[in-house]
Amino acid sequence: MRDVQTRDDLHLLMSAFYVKLLRDTNINFIFTEVAKIDLQPHLLELVDFWEEMLFNTGSYRKNVMQIHQDVNSNLKFSEEHFAIWLNYFNLTIDENFSGTIAENMKTRALSIATVMKIKLR
Template sequence: MTDIQTREDLHLLMSEFYLKLLADSEISFIFIKVAKIDLAPHLLELVDFWEQILFDTGNYKKNVLQIHMDLNQKTKLSSAHFAIWLNYFNTTIDENFAGQVAENMKTRALSIATVMKIKM
């Protein structure tokens, strides 16, 4: 396996990740019924976000914490939701990539999730 290197790698990763999330009834309702995401543009925003975090591209301009705080006002994002999200996230990375960027992405995801849980 190769490491995460390109925007295309991130798009593949996010697509595979969301297949898992949207198939899990314990968490899928948040995306489908509460946030009502339009998957194609949502995936592009996620790619922008992770490209910014991992490769410092400058493409992502939104406040990810505020987006999730607003979502938490609509439905409580529990520790269980974060655990499910992180499990699928890490599993999807491990199934598709290996290397320093992949490991950094998992570390950053844990850090982001931890901060969000504390703020909520």
């Protein structure tokens, strides 16, 4: 398997990741009922976010923490929600890519989740 290299790679990852999340009744309601995401624009924002995180493109300008704080004010994220999210995230990466950037994504996701758990208490 090759490493994550392009915006298209990130789109593939985010799309496959959200298929998993939206099939899981333990977490899908956060996206469909609480945040009420519009999936296609949401996927593009996630691609922008990860493109910025991994390749420093400057393509993401939103405040990730504020977005999650707003959702958290309507439904408190639990340890289980973070565990499910991280498990599917890592699984999706491992199913599709291998390499330094793929590993960096998993490390950054864990760091982001850890910071969010602390700040959203």
